[in-house]
Amino acid sequence: MTDSAVKLSPEETLSGLLDHCLKAGADAADARYGVSGSVSVSVRKGKLEGIEREENAGISLRCFFGKRQAHVSGADLSREGLTALAERCVAMARAVPEDRFCGLPEAALLTGGQTRLDLTGEAELSPETLEADALAAEAAALAVPGVKTVAGCGASWNRSSSWVAATNGFRGHKTGTSVSLGLAAVAERNGQMERDYDSWSVRRRSDMPAAADIGRTAGERTIARLGARKLATQKAAVIFDRRVADSLIGAFLSAISGPSVARGVSFLKDRMGEAVFAPGIYITDDPARPMGMGSRLYDGEGLPVRETHLIEDGRLTGWLLNLPSARQLGLDPNGFASPGFGDPPGVSTSNVYLRPGKDSPGALAKAAGKGLLVTDMFGPSINPNTGDYSVGVAGFWFEDGEIAWPVSEVTVAGELPSMFARLIPANDLELRGTRDAPSILIEGMNLAGS
Structure with missing residues (x-):
């Protein structure tokens, strides 16, 4: 420079x-x-691996x-x-x-x-602080009986600032920081190897669990997966754990993307104003969440943003529009342009969440009788025109509301319009990312196993 x-x-x-x-x-x-x-720092076997x-x-x-x-x-x-x-x-x-x-x-x-928006948490964290957190997390995971090793453990502090301007007179500035910690644990029993993880990314370090708790969670999740079985092909209730439930919200957001609707490649393109989810379901975008990971004062074109119920009492209220897609559809833009300013804008949300229900995941499992609790997913496949959905999963079979045994190598399939209509949220919502959902129960899913 x-x-x-x-x-x-x-x-x-x-x-x-x-x-x-x-x-x-x-x-x-x-x-x-x-x-x-x-x-950022990484650790391995109780020692600093890299900074x-x-x-x-x-x-x-x-x-x-x-x-x-x-x-x-x-x-x-x-x-x-x-x-x-x-x-x-x-x-x-x-x-x-x-x-x-x-x-x-x-x-x-x-x-x-x-x-001008300031989302700054801690001032810069030292490598020594990050190293101590990573070592504590790794040690806690390794202390869980049965954990063989930690495949990767790291912590980081990040800062970003952006200034935007346009010849139409708009000026804006956003700055923020984040702290992250994550690790994957590995366990082995009778020649079968399993891994699981825990990870956090927050604006303020004080909003994150203790490093040892994160490591212990990763270890316990890994041990619980040992002895996984395959399932017979069948229809059953599926509970998507809150770790993975947000992927269904992501599929919904893709279907209401203005550019997709304008191109005619959305299975919801003819459903504006209709009941897409059951009564009582709300999916909300909240750009004003204090210290939210996706909080913003304006969208990617300088247009105003506000709290918006994308789904209100089960009904679809509107598309996610930037200016080009709004013009193409003959509608007004509504503040969902992704960060443009120097690039053609796409569409994006800020902090989206599915409103929680009244029952715990355990209560939903007990009411369902038996079924599959999904805790991990591998490569969802979605047909944007029809909503046909399939995904490889791992998790746990439950009976009478209680975990019976771990399960792997199963494919869950269905049609998203029907899945949305049957979706029942649990009460365990955590607001920690840009797209959050509680655990979700959907009955009558197709399971393809052995």
């Missing part, structure tokens, strides 16, 4: 870059300046020439480098085919509120 670039603030850098674009002939432009840093530190800075730029757009990115933040980046992007925008749905939002649509 040159001395001239160091003297410029990120806001000044973006403003100068956008001015270069307009002077080079662009009709409009937006850009993002990102800075990130991280410290890694990363520092990155870069810029992304998107230019418009009529109904044409192009985007570029680079790490040269000198005046000369930024000028060359702007000229290259404008030249590319002149040459590409038209996209009649592209463009920046009108200034009147932009959020008129605060556009």
Whole structure:
């Protein structure tokens, strides 16, 4: 980075870059300046295995020439480098085919509120602190009788900041930190090897369980999987543990993606306003969650965001729209553009959760009688047009609400529209990620085993 670039603030850098674009002939432009840093450690057999530190800075730029757009990115933040980046992007925008749905939002649509968000937890954690946490987690896992080894154990601290700007007048800034700790334990019995894990990523270290508790959980989960059996092919109730239940919410979000609906490749494309889930089911996007991993004050195009019930009392309320998909569908954008500013926006949510039910997972299992508790998944397959769903799983067979034995090498299959309609949430929701769900019971699933 040159001395001239160091003297410029990120806001000044973006403003100068956008001015270069307009002077080079662009009709409009937006850009993002990102800075990130991280410290991570890994341990093995009670000793430090590695320390890694990363520092990155870069810029992304998107230019418009009529109904044409192009985007570029680079790490040269000198005046000369930024000028060359702007000229290259404008030249590319002149040459590409038209996209009649592209463009920046009108200034009147932009959020008129605060556009600076601070999600900072701890200041930088030292490698020594991270190493101590990782060693404590590894030792706790190895202390569980039967655990043979820990395949990988690491801890990290991360920081990221982004500044965004556009020629329609929008300016925004977001900064945040996160702390992560995770490990996988391995156990063996009678020649059969199993592994399981636990991992956490939070804004504040104080919101994470103690390192020893994380390690112990990973070890106990691994031991519980020893002696796994196969199941006979049958129909049965399935409870998706909260560790994996959010994948069903992810399948729902993909089906209500505005671009997918606009292309006609969604099994929910004709279900707007209809009951998709049972009465009483709510799926909510909450961008204002304090210290949430996905919290935001504006979407990827600078449009306002708000708490939104995507499913309200079982009914589908709307699509996830960015400006291009809204234009294509003849609708108004609704604040679900993914981080654009320098890139064409996709769609994304912030902090999505399925509202919990009233019964515990154990109560749901007892009511179901017998079935499969799924605790691990391998490569879900979804037909976006029909909602046909299948996934390889591992977990536990339960009878009369109690775990009977571990199960592996089973495929669970069904049709997502029917699965959504039968879905019953438990009461064990934890808000810890960008997409959270309690355990979920779905009866009458197809199980393919031996």
